[in-house]
Amino acid sequence: MAETSVRVVIVDDHSIFRSGLKADLDASIEVVGEAYDVESAVLAVTGAAPDVVLLDVHLPGVGVPAGTSGGAEVMRRAAASVPGTRFLALSVSDKAEDVVGVIRAGARGYITKGSSGADVSRAVLAVASGDAVFSPKLAGFVLDAFGAAVGETAAASDELDRLSAREQEVMRLIARGYAYKEVAAALFISTKTVESHVSAVLRKLQLSSRHELTAWANARRLL
Known part of the structure; x- marks a missing residue:
C-alpha cells in the first residue's frame, strides 16, 4: 500500500x-x-x-x-x-x-x-x-441538465416575482401538502386568509388546483 x-x-x-x-x-x-x-x-x-x-x-x-x-x-x-x-x-x-x-x-x-x-x-x-x-x-x-437548470431558475424567479412574500410562504406550505388549517397555524393567520392567498397564487400562476401547484413547485425545485 x-x-x-x-x-x-x-x-x-x-x-x-x-x-x-x-x-x-x-x-x-x-x-x-x-x-x-x-x-x-x-x-x-x-x-x-x-x-x-x-x-x-x-x-x-x-x-x-x-x-x-x-x-x-x-x-x-x-x-x-x-x-x-x-x-x-x-x-x-x-x-x-x-x-x-x-x-x-x-x-x-x-x-x-x-x-x-x-x-x-x-x-x-x-x-x-x-x-x-x-x-x-x-x-x-x-452540461445539458445544468444549462437547462439556469434557464428554469430564471423562469421560476420571474414567476415568483408575481407573488407577494406572504403568498410565497403560503405557496410553499400548500405545495408541500399542508392542510389549510396547518398553514394558518404555522403563519398565525386565519384559514379564510389562507384560502384567499391560495386563490391569488393559483390565479397569478395560471394554475387550477393545489395538485398542479405542487407539480409546478417541484419542477422548479422550490420545495
Whole structure:
C-alpha cells in the first residue's frame, strides 16, 4: 500500500462486484469499508469518514422516498456527517435521469461499471483531489441538465416575482401538502386568509388546483 493513500468505502449490493473492484483498485487506494444497502452504507460512511465513496446508484433500502435512488438517499443521510467525503457514483446505468439525479444529490462524478480497474482508480484519485469525473457521454447529460437548470431558475424567479412574500410562504406550505388549517397555524393567520392567498397564487400562476401547484413547485425545485 502506498504511504499516502486515498481512503475509500465501496457501496454496492453485489458482494462479488465489491470483491472484484477491491482487488482491481490501485495500491494507492485503501478500502476502509464496504456496504450493500442504504442503511449499511450510511453506517459505513459516517463511521469511516473516507475520502471517497464509490457508490452504486440503485441500492435497496428502507424509507427511500419515491422518485429517489438509493445512492442519492445515502448522500442525503450521510453527507452532513462527513463534510470532507466526496461521492463518486458507479452504476451499470448510463441513463440521463440517473446521472443527473445523483449529481444533483451531491456526487462529484459518475462512471459506469464497464470501466476498468485502472479507470476507476484514476477517477477515485481525481475526485479525491477535488475534480469532477465523467465519461464524455455522461458529461454531456450533466452540461445539458445544468444549462437547462439556469434557464428554469430564471423562469421560476420571474414567476415568483408575481407573488407577494406572504403568498410565497403560503405557496410553499400548500405545495408541500399542508392542510389549510396547518398553514394558518404555522403563519398565525386565519384559514379564510389562507384560502384567499391560495386563490391569488393559483390565479397569478395560471394554475387550477393545489395538485398542479405542487407539480409546478417541484419542477422548479422550490420545495
